[in-house]
Amino acid sequence: AQRVTQPEKLLSVFKGAPVELKCNYSYSGSPELFWYVQYSRQRLQLLLRHISRESIKGFTADLNKGETSFHLKKPFAQEEDSAMYYCALRNSGGSNYKLTFGKGTLLTVNP
Amino acid sequence: NAGVTQTPKFQVLKTGQSMTLQCAQDMNHEYMSWYRQDPGMGLRLIHYSVGAGITDQGEVPNGYNVSRSTTEDFPLRLLSAAPSQTSVYFCASGQREGSEQFFGPGTRLTVL
Numbered sequence: 001a002q003r004v005t006q007p008e009k010l011l012s013v014f015k016g017a018p019v020e021l022k023c024n025y026s027y028s029g030s031p032e033l034f035w036y037v038q039y040s041r042q043r044l045q046l047l048l049r050h051i052s053r054e055s056i057k058g059f060t061a062d063l064n065k066g067e068t069s070f071h072l073k074k075p076f077a078q079e080e081d082s083a084m085y086y087c088a089l090r091n092s093g094g095s096n097y098k099l100t101f102g103k104g105t106l107l108t109v110n111p
Numbered sequence: 112n113a114g115v116t117q118t119p120k121f122q123v124l125k126t127g128q129s130m131t132l133q134c135a136q137d138m139n140h141e142y143m144s145w146y147r148q149d150p151g152m153g154l155r156l157i158h159y160s161v162g163a164g165i166t167d168q169g170e171v172p173n174g175y176n177v178s179r180s181t182t183e184d185f186p187l188r189l190l191s192a193a194p195s196q197t198s199v200y201f202c203a204s205g206q207r208e209g210s211e212q213f214f215g216p217g218t219r220l221t222v223l
Contacts, residue, residue, distance in 0.1 A: 009151065044201060044214040086153060099212060103153035
Protein backbone atom coordinates (compact mmCIF):
# COMPACT_ATOMS: atom_id res chain seq x y z
CA ALA A 1 0.00 0.00 0.00
CA GLN A 2 1.19 3.48 -0.72
CA ARG A 3 1.78 5.77 2.19
CA VAL A 4 2.97 9.33 2.68
CA THR A 5 4.47 10.49 5.95
CA GLN A 6 4.96 14.08 6.99
CA PRO A 7 6.61 13.81 10.40
CA GLU A 8 6.04 17.40 11.48
CA LYS A 9 2.52 18.62 12.17
CA LEU A 10 3.78 22.11 12.95
CA LEU A 11 6.86 23.98 11.81
CA SER A 12 7.72 27.49 12.88
CA VAL A 13 10.60 29.55 11.47
CA PHE A 14 11.60 33.19 11.35
CA LYS A 15 11.46 35.28 8.22
CA GLY A 16 14.65 34.89 6.20
CA ALA A 17 15.52 31.53 7.72
CA PRO A 18 15.77 28.37 5.64
CA VAL A 19 12.86 26.01 5.79
CA GLU A 20 12.54 22.31 5.03
CA LEU A 21 9.28 20.41 5.16
CA LYS A 22 9.86 16.70 5.27
CA CYS A 23 8.03 14.08 3.28
CA ASN A 24 8.74 10.37 3.12
CA TYR A 25 6.82 7.84 1.13
CA SER A 26 6.46 4.13 0.78
CA TYR A 27 5.47 2.67 -2.54
CA SER A 28 6.73 -0.30 -4.47
CA GLY A 29 6.13 1.05 -7.94
CA SER A 30 7.11 4.22 -9.76
CA PRO A 31 5.52 7.13 -7.95
CA GLU A 32 4.79 10.69 -8.85
CA LEU A 33 5.24 13.09 -5.96
CA PHE A 34 3.59 16.45 -5.43
CA TRP A 35 3.43 19.26 -2.95
CA TYR A 36 0.08 20.97 -2.48
CA VAL A 37 -0.40 24.14 -0.45
CA GLN A 38 -3.43 25.61 1.25
CA TYR A 39 -3.19 29.25 2.27
CA SER A 40 -5.58 30.58 4.87
CA ARG A 41 -9.15 30.64 3.55
CA GLN A 42 -8.08 29.49 0.11
CA ARG A 43 -8.52 26.25 -1.74
CA LEU A 44 -5.86 23.61 -1.98
CA GLN A 45 -3.58 24.16 -4.95
CA LEU A 46 -0.64 22.46 -6.55
CA LEU A 47 2.70 23.96 -5.57
CA LEU A 48 5.06 21.72 -7.49
CA ARG A 49 5.58 18.22 -8.82
CA HIS A 50 8.76 16.24 -9.01
CA ILE A 51 8.60 15.53 -12.73
CA SER A 52 8.73 19.22 -13.62
CA ARG A 53 11.83 19.86 -11.52
CA GLU A 54 10.96 23.54 -11.28
CA SER A 55 11.10 26.12 -8.54
CA ILE A 56 7.82 27.72 -7.53
CA LYS A 57 7.76 30.72 -5.19
CA GLY A 58 11.35 29.90 -4.29
CA PHE A 59 10.48 26.34 -3.22
CA THR A 60 12.21 23.28 -4.60
CA ALA A 61 11.82 19.59 -3.94
CA ASP A 62 14.01 16.74 -5.09
CA LEU A 63 12.84 13.18 -5.29
CA ASN A 64 15.33 10.91 -3.53
CA LYS A 65 14.38 7.37 -4.44
CA GLY A 66 17.12 5.90 -2.27
CA GLU A 67 15.77 7.59 0.84
CA THR A 68 12.17 7.57 -0.46
CA SER A 69 11.89 11.25 0.35
CA PHE A 70 10.56 14.37 -1.32
CA HIS A 71 11.42 17.17 1.06
CA LEU A 72 10.30 20.72 0.27
CA LYS A 73 12.92 23.40 0.74
CA LYS A 74 13.25 27.16 0.57
CA PRO A 75 16.43 29.01 1.45
CA PHE A 76 14.77 32.17 2.79
CA ALA A 77 11.26 31.87 4.19
CA GLN A 78 8.77 34.72 3.79
CA GLU A 79 5.73 35.52 5.94
CA GLU A 80 3.45 34.82 2.98
CA ASP A 81 4.72 31.24 2.95
CA SER A 82 2.70 30.55 6.08
CA ALA A 83 0.24 27.85 5.07
CA MET A 84 -0.63 24.17 5.33
CA TYR A 85 1.53 22.02 3.10
CA TYR A 86 0.58 18.55 1.94
CA CYS A 87 2.83 16.03 0.28
CA ALA A 88 1.02 13.66 -2.07
CA LEU A 89 1.83 10.54 -4.05
CA ARG A 90 0.27 9.12 -7.17
CA ASN A 91 0.82 5.87 -8.95
CA SER A 92 2.26 6.82 -12.32
CA GLY A 93 1.39 3.53 -13.93
CA GLY A 94 -1.71 1.46 -14.51
CA SER A 95 -5.18 2.85 -14.04
CA ASN A 96 -4.83 4.11 -10.48
CA TYR A 97 -4.95 7.88 -10.53
CA LYS A 98 -5.73 8.34 -6.88
CA LEU A 99 -3.68 10.74 -4.83
CA THR A 100 -2.54 9.70 -1.38
CA PHE A 101 -1.92 12.67 0.89
CA GLY A 102 0.21 13.02 3.96
CA LYS A 103 -1.34 14.52 7.08
CA GLY A 104 0.09 17.92 6.36
CA THR A 105 2.53 20.35 7.96
CA LEU A 106 1.39 23.75 9.13
CA LEU A 107 4.19 26.20 8.42
CA THR A 108 4.28 29.48 10.31
CA VAL A 109 6.81 32.10 9.30
CA ASN A 110 7.27 34.64 12.05
CA PRO A 111 8.32 38.25 11.40
CA ASN B 112 -13.72 28.80 -16.67
CA ALA B 113 -15.14 28.57 -13.18
CA GLY B 114 -12.97 25.53 -12.45
CA VAL B 115 -14.30 23.33 -9.66
CA THR B 116 -17.31 24.64 -7.80
CA GLN B 117 -18.92 23.30 -4.65
CA THR B 118 -22.20 24.08 -2.94
CA PRO B 119 -23.07 24.80 -0.22
CA LYS B 120 -20.10 26.48 1.47
CA PHE B 121 -21.45 25.77 4.93
CA GLN B 122 -24.05 23.33 6.22
CA VAL B 123 -25.35 22.30 9.63
CA LEU B 124 -27.26 19.04 9.91
CA LYS B 125 -28.88 17.12 12.71
CA THR B 126 -27.97 13.49 13.24
CA GLY B 127 -29.94 11.30 10.88
CA GLN B 128 -30.64 13.95 8.29
CA SER B 129 -29.65 13.45 4.69
CA MET B 130 -28.15 15.86 2.23
CA THR B 131 -26.18 16.11 -0.99
CA LEU B 132 -22.99 18.08 -1.45
CA GLN B 133 -22.73 19.35 -4.99
CA CYS B 134 -19.57 19.44 -7.10
CA ALA B 135 -19.21 20.58 -10.69
CA GLN B 136 -16.30 21.22 -13.01
CA ASP B 137 -16.18 22.86 -16.43
CA MET B 138 -12.76 21.65 -17.55
CA ASN B 139 -13.98 18.43 -19.15
CA HIS B 140 -11.95 16.40 -16.68
CA GLU B 141 -12.63 12.69 -16.59
CA TYR B 142 -11.34 12.14 -13.07
CA MET B 143 -13.22 13.52 -10.06
CA SER B 144 -12.89 12.76 -6.40
CA TRP B 145 -14.13 13.65 -2.93
CA TYR B 146 -11.89 14.13 0.09
CA ARG B 147 -12.57 14.97 3.68
CA GLN B 148 -10.13 17.10 5.66
CA ASP B 149 -9.89 16.61 9.40
CA PRO B 150 -7.36 18.09 11.84
CA GLY B 151 -4.36 15.82 12.21
CA MET B 152 -5.67 13.43 9.56
CA GLY B 153 -4.85 15.30 6.36
CA LEU B 154 -7.00 14.64 3.32
CA ARG B 155 -8.61 11.26 3.01
CA LEU B 156 -10.21 10.00 -0.17
CA ILE B 157 -13.90 9.14 0.14
CA HIS B 158 -14.96 8.19 -3.40
CA TYR B 159 -13.66 8.81 -6.87
CA SER B 160 -14.74 8.50 -10.47
CA VAL B 161 -12.66 7.94 -13.61
CA GLY B 162 -15.49 8.87 -15.94
CA ALA B 163 -19.23 9.20 -16.32
CA GLY B 164 -20.99 6.12 -15.02
CA ILE B 165 -17.91 4.83 -13.17
CA THR B 166 -17.33 5.30 -9.46
CA ASP B 167 -15.23 3.54 -6.86
CA GLN B 168 -14.52 3.68 -3.15
CA GLY B 169 -11.61 5.45 -1.61
CA GLU B 170 -10.12 5.16 1.84
CA VAL B 171 -13.16 6.20 3.92
CA PRO B 172 -16.35 5.48 1.90
CA ASN B 173 -18.70 4.36 4.69
CA GLY B 174 -21.71 6.62 5.12
CA TYR B 175 -21.33 8.23 1.71
CA ASN B 176 -22.73 7.53 -1.74
CA VAL B 177 -21.78 9.02 -5.08
CA SER B 178 -22.92 8.91 -8.67
CA ARG B 179 -21.50 10.26 -11.91
CA SER B 180 -24.24 10.66 -14.49
CA THR B 181 -22.40 13.42 -16.38
CA THR B 182 -18.76 14.39 -16.87
CA GLU B 183 -19.38 17.71 -15.14
CA ASP B 184 -21.11 16.70 -11.91
CA PHE B 185 -20.10 14.48 -9.02
CA PRO B 186 -22.46 14.81 -6.05
CA LEU B 187 -21.72 13.32 -2.65
CA ARG B 188 -24.69 12.04 -0.65
CA LEU B 189 -24.93 11.55 3.07
CA LEU B 190 -27.91 9.29 3.65
CA SER B 191 -28.02 9.53 7.45
CA ALA B 192 -25.61 12.08 8.84
CA ALA B 193 -23.56 11.29 11.93
CA PRO B 194 -21.43 13.59 14.12
CA SER B 195 -18.33 11.71 12.88
CA GLN B 196 -19.02 13.18 9.46
CA THR B 197 -18.38 16.70 10.72
CA SER B 198 -15.54 17.79 8.46
CA VAL B 199 -14.49 19.95 5.55
CA TYR B 200 -15.21 18.28 2.24
CA PHE B 201 -13.22 18.96 -0.90
CA CYS B 202 -14.06 17.95 -4.42
CA ALA B 203 -11.26 17.70 -6.97
CA SER B 204 -10.96 16.99 -10.68
CA GLY B 205 -8.13 16.14 -13.03
CA GLN B 206 -7.31 14.94 -16.50
CA ARG B 207 -7.17 11.21 -16.87
CA GLU B 208 -3.65 11.25 -18.22
CA GLY B 209 -2.59 14.34 -16.32
CA SER B 210 -1.24 14.55 -12.84
CA GLU B 211 -2.53 17.79 -11.37
CA GLN B 212 -5.81 17.83 -9.49
CA PHE B 213 -7.82 21.01 -9.16
CA PHE B 214 -9.69 21.49 -5.93
CA GLY B 215 -12.95 23.18 -5.12
CA PRO B 216 -13.27 25.73 -2.30
CA GLY B 217 -14.66 23.18 0.14
CA THR B 218 -17.86 22.63 2.11
CA ARG B 219 -17.73 22.91 5.88
CA LEU B 220 -20.24 20.44 7.32
CA THR B 221 -21.27 20.24 10.97
CA VAL B 222 -23.44 17.40 12.19
CA LEU B 223 -25.03 17.97 15.58
